[in-house]
Amino acid sequence: MKGLMLRVLDWMIPFGLVLGFFWLQVRLQPLASGRIHNALMAISVIVEIRLIWLWERWSTRRVQA
Numbered sequence: 843m844k845g846l847m848l849r850v851l852d853w854m855i856p857f858g859l860v861l862g863f864f865w866l867q868v869r870l871q872p873l874a875s876g877r878i879h880n881a882l883m884a885i886s887v888i889v890e891i892r893l894i895w896l897w898e899r900w901s902t903r904r905v906q907a
Contacts, residue, residue: 852901855897855901856894856897856898859890859893859894859897860890860894863886863887863889863890866886867883867886870882870883870886
């Protein structure tokens with residue numbers, strides 16, 4: 843049962859990150875336009891990918907230990 847919960851957690855965290863950043867990007871839409879909007883979107887995508895990558899590295903090490 844514990845293994846199943848860890849697998850679910852391993853999938854839910856990245857899924858939650860994607861949903862959270864989607865919400866953030868939707869909220870950024872009306873706040874800015876032009877280059878500022880593009881920069882904010884690019885930064886949010888870079889941060890999102892980095893957090894998912896860090897989670898993947900951490901969860902892989904946790905499983906191997």
